[in-house]
Amino acid sequence: MEDTKKIIFSGIKPSGDLTLGNYLGAIKNWVKLQDQYDCYFCVADLHAITVRQDPKDLRRRTLEILSIYISSGIDPEKNTLFIQSHVPAHSEASWLLTCSSYMGELGRMTQFKDKSQKYGESIGAGLFNYPILMSSDILLYNADLVPVGIDQKQHLELARDIGERFNNLYSPTFTIPDAYIPTSAAKIMDLQDPTKKMSKSEDNPNGYILIMDPVEVIRKKISRTVTDSIGIVNYSDDQPGVKNLINILSSIKGISPKDIVKNYEGLGYSELKKDVAEAIITELSPIQTKINELLSNKTYLEDIYKKGAEKANYVANKTLRKMQKKIGLIPR
Ligand code: AMP
Ligand code: TRP
Numbered sequence: 190m191e192d193t194k195k196i197i198f199s200g201i202k203p204s205g206d207l208t209l210g211n212y213l214g215a216i217k218n219w220v221k222l223q224d225q226y227d228c229y230f231c232v233a234d235l236h237a238i239t240v241r242q243d244p245k246d247l248r249r250r251t252l253e254i255l256s257i258y259i260s261s262g263i264d265p266e267k268n269t270l271f272i273q274s275h276v277p278a279h280s281e282a283s284w285l286l287t288c289s290s291y292m293g294e295l296g297r298m299t300q301f302k303d304k305s306q307k308y309g310e311s312i313g314a315g316l317f318n319y320p321i322l323m324s325s326d327i328l329l330y331n332a333d334l335v336p337v338g339i340d341q342k343q344h345l346e347l348a349r350d351i352g353e354r355f356n357n358l359y360s361p362t363f364t365i366p367d368a369y370i371p372t373s374a375a376k377i378m379d380l381q382d383p384t385k386k387m388s389k390s391e392d393n394p395n396g397y398i399l400i401m402d403p404v405e406v407i408r409k410k411i412s413r414t415v416t417d418s419i420g421i422v423n424y425s426d427d428q429p430g431v432k433n434l435i436n437i438l439s440s441i442k443g444i445s446p447k448d449i450v451k452n453y454e455g456l457g458y459s460e461l462k463k464d465v466a467e468a469i470i471t472e473l474s475p476i477q478t479k480i481n482e483l484l485s486n487k488t489y490l491e492d493i494y495k496k497g498a499e500k501a502n503y504v505a506n507k508t509l510r511k512m513q514k515k516i517g518l519i520p521r
Contacts, residue, residue, distance in 0.1 A: 197227070197369075198366070202233040203253070208387050209377060209437070209469065209473075210377035210387035212400055213377055214338030214339075215338060216263070218371050223268055228269065229501060230258055232255055232271075255494060259479075261476055265493045265497070270497045276501045282328070283322045295317055301319070321351065329509065334368075335369060336369040339376045349366065352365050362512060373435075377433065377437060380397065380398070398410055407473070422456065435449050
């Protein structure tokens with residue numbers, strides 16, 4: 190039975206403290222999928238260093254993310270949880286795939302284009318190559334499905350192209366993965382500017398909710414959410430702030446946006462905001478307690494990421510050896 194399960198791969202990079210967007214867009218889905226699939230979830234530390242990281246913060250966040258995975262309900266016994274840099278095959282495969290990737294396709298990635306606007310000529314080469322490393326992550330495990338938020342869809346399409354190209358150039362080697370994108374939580378928006386994605390790299394902390402935000406902070410940030418002057422709870426693109434709040438509630442409670450709108454007939458934004466805040470608090474509080482417990486038990490965490498790396502190294506190295514052989518590198 191075990192062998193017939195399809196494979197899932199996903200990861201989050203420890204480049205900032207995780208937000209509600211990461212939780213609802215990615216982690217909460219992983220929890221739902223873990224029983225049906227053979228899952229690999231990594232902390233993508235090599236992706237985080239595409240921008241400058243303080244070494245101390247990087248170490249702290251890497252372990253924090255691992256604790257968040259476990260505390261959110263991802264069972265370390267059933268799934269393979271590991272730290273990306275502990276599996277050198279990711280970096281090696283990334284070079285091999287770099288050699289069959291095109292500048293053109295990498296330059297077309299919107300994430301890269303946005304960042305190059307910001308940094309100009311001094312944009313790091315790592316940000317350009319970023320999607321190749323992500324392709325390696327996914328292809329090495331022959332993942333069938335990659336659960337991510339919608340911002341990663343383009344990178345996933347590139348991973349498919351890179352995988353298909355290798356299969357055609359040599360011979361079938363990789364499974365070509367599909368994206369798995371949640372419906373209401375595909376893109377949780379910034380609370381202060383609902384036209385932008387909620388992001389941990391945003392300057393204004395009122396725009397995002399962190400998984401570790403204290404209860405009072407969550408209440409305050411939600412009550413300050415930018416809405417509109419229409420005053421009626423609708424699920425509409427003309428009311429992006431309200432739509433975002435409905436999406437958050439929908440994703441936490443598992444109720445469709447349409448049914449949520451019905452529940453607020455005759456009620457205003459303040460009732461909606463209050464309920465959204467309480468739903469987030471009810472969801473995150475027990476997770477926060479567990480995270481703090483785990484973070485004080487470093488040996489338990491170490492045990493998990495070491496075991497995870499062992500399994501991941503075994504699987505990834507098998508694929509890497511195949512790649513090397515097909516390319517014409519002499520076996521060691
Ligand atoms: P990152 O923080 O960029 O490593 O993203 C990790 C995962 O969280 C990816 O699957 C993203 O698509 C997802 N994600 C990040 N921000 C959001 C958001 N605001 N809404 C939905 N998903 C998100
Ligand atoms: N690049 C992803 C992000 O920023 C994180 C990530 C790294 C990832 N490797 C992955 C996601 C492999 C899915 C599969 O969101």
